[in-house]
Amino acid sequence: MLLQRRVPGAVVARLDDGEMVQLPEAQLPRFVADVEGAGAGPRWVWDDTTRWYPQLLAAGVRVQRCTDLRLVHRVLRRAPGVDQGLFAGPETTAWDELQPLSGGGASRAEEAPEGLFDLQPRALLLDVDAEHDRQQAALAAASPPGRLRLLTAAESAGALVAAEMTHAGLPWRADAHEALLAAELGPQPPAGQPPAVLAALLADARAALGAPSLNPDSPADLLRALRRVGLEPPDTRSGTLSQLAHPAVPLLLEHRRLSRLHAANGWRWLTEWVRDGRFRPDHLPGGVVSGRWAAQGGGALSVPAVLRPAVVADDGWRLVIADVAQLEPRVLAAVSGDVDLARAAAGGDLYQGLVDSGAVATRADAKLAVLGAMYGATAGSGGRMVEHLARRYPRAVEHLELAAAAGERGEVVSTWLGRGSPRPDGSWTQQAPDVPATDQELRERRSWGRFTRNFVVQGSAAEWAASWVALLREELWRLGDSGPVEQPVERRPHLVLFLHDEVLVHTPAELADEVAAAVRAAAERAGRLLYGEFPITFPLDVHVGRTWADADDDGSCARAPAEVSALTPAAVARAPRRTPPR
Known part of the structure; x- marks a missing residue:
């Protein structure tokens, strides 16, 4: 079912039998609902999900499947297994440059859907039918086509998930947020003035430093102040400062932490991004070159732990919070075919499995070895641990080394399902084989090799996570199947946040246990879907509670409703505030 806008205010639909139907924009939700309700299982083909799905969701209409041509185009244009000649044409650049629409913060839910489509009229000129034909031809000729088809399907499903998460929003208690800010920063200051705690x-x-005009945000100014009292740190990073013994250091570190909280998630953020009890950022599937998601506005992928108590389920609802244990090392085992590494992961804690296998002495060493291998550590303790890992798990380490070597030669590497890495553009890529490289060119070459080394793992992990979320989305809809097809997404169990290897699901309380089981089942299915019978598992930490913070409660994750109802501004303000060590 192909949809296209050729003129403002009207939609053209091409049915599966080739029949063309034109209808007014206002009738689109009813048309889509009728087709979905007929049980035919249509796949809607459109230029970009952000230009279509928000309007449907606002009308209470859910779409089961789609092909997002913008996202698929980006995947195929970079995939090494695709003949790029199939995309040659006058519209290629326009499709390359097509961007998703942004909703603009908390006000998105209140915007008229028609207004969203006036922002980029250039999209009206794109031939959706022709682009779909090009993409299908490219997939049919790809080598091999199966994995790329799976990737493009997962990418399109992710676009539906992203739109649904923005539409439903993350439950957010503004009163709890304000109370947490007051506990950390003191009362809300007048505009233009710092909070009392920061000023103190x-x-x-x-x-303590004898520097009455110190600007702690200026590295040069801070270094001068520290050197005047006999301290000689090489830089002003927090890790470096924490090693210094001086009364001013804990004050500076606490000031830095609270300054970031105030700037990134303070009272202004709350006013801009939270409305009617919901935080609605724009989620961007495939927003990073590796395929990981990004977010636009509000810092959705970096909510500080101190604010997690403000993420509270609605009355009669619960949050199911799940994260994958050591996702990227497990994916490395699968994509490299290293059965021994998969066996080490079978016990649940992969790092402890490396210790038990005799590869390294401690769990800390195991983590250092795995991260060193994936990020290219060659010297120091990290380099030594990688050597131990290579002796015990040669296939996994060789997979990374080959990717790094290809990157250093300026070649494209690909993920498990076929997403290609970007091509480097440094001067070293034009270096003739018989011309010695400069030191700068050698550094750039090695840096790109570290990038491609990590790309093949991080990108493949993003594919597993995208598949997990896509499968989970369908399971959640089936769990709420007692309602009509047109029942709004937000009245059934639904995803509200996705953080690379962690998901939050908002669900009616009576379905919480079933949702937790569905989260685990979707992870298992994603592993089989991508890696077949390869013996790798993806264990999850799953918690059910009223707030996001419940997942941090050392096993006490099902906090009683009475406790959450006590999460008032006064109660939070009475809680002891962390103070800098003396």
């Missing part, structure tokens, strides 16, 4: 910390730090 800065005054104490300046007094």
Whole structure:
């Protein structure tokens, strides 16, 4: 079922038998609902999900499947197994440059859907039918086509998930947020003035350093102040400062932490991004070159732990919070075919499995070895641990080394399902084989090799996660199947946040246990879907509770409703605030 807008205010639909139907924009939700309700299982083909699905969701209409031509185009244009000549044409650049639409913060849910489509009229000129034909021809000729088809399907499903998460929003208690800010920063200050706690910390730090005009945000100024009291740190990074013994250091570190909280998630953020009890950022599937998701506005992928108590389920609902244990090392075992590494992961804790196998002495060493291998550690303790890992798990390490070597030669590498890495553009890529490279060119070459080394793992992990979320989305809809097809997504169990290897599901309380089981089942199915019978598992930590913070409660994850109802501004304000060590 192909949809296209050729003129503002009207939609053209091409049915499966080739019949063309034109209808007014306002009738689109009813048309889509009728087709979905007929049980035919259509796949809607459109230029970009952000230009179609928000309007349908606002009308209470859910789409089961789609092909997002913008996202698929991006995958195929970079895939090494695709003949790029099939995309040659006058519209190629326009499709390359097509961007998703942004909803603009908390006000998105209140915008008229028609207004969303006026932002990029250029999209009206694109031939959706012709692009779909090009993509299908490219997939049919790809080598091999099966994995790329799976990737494009997962990418399109992710676009539906992203739109549904923005539409439903992440439950957010503004009163709890304000109370947490007050506990950390003191009362809300007048506009243009710093919070009282920040002002006090800065005054104490300046007094301890004898620097009354110190600007702690200026590395040069801070270094000068530290050197005047006999300290010689090489830089002002938090890890470096934490090694210094001086009364000003804990004050500076606490000031830095709270300054970031105030700037990134303070009162202004709350006003801009939270409305009617929901936080609605724009989620961007495939927003990173590796295929990982990104988010636009509000810092959805970096909500600080201190604010997680503000993420509270609605009355009668629960949050199911699940994250995957050591996702990328497990994916490395699968894509490299290293059965021994998969066996080490079978016990649940892969790092402990490496210790038990005799590869390394401690769990800390195991983590250092795996991260060193994936990120290209060659010296120091990291390099030594990688050597131990290579002796015990040669296939996994060789997979990474081959990717790094290809990157250093300026070649494209690909993920398990066929997403290609970007091509480097440094001067070293034009280097003739018989011309010695400069030191700068050698550094750039090795840096790109580290990128491609990590790309093949991070990108493949993103594919597993996208498949997990796509499968989970369908399971959640079936769990709420007692309602009509047109029942709004947000009235059934639904995803509200996806953080690479962690998901949050908002569900009616009576379905929480079934949702937790569905989360685990979807992870298992994703593993089989991508890796067949290869013996790798993806264990999850799954928690059910009223708040996101419940997942941090050392096993006490099902907090009683009475406790959550006590999460008032006064109660949070009475809680002890962390103070800098003296």
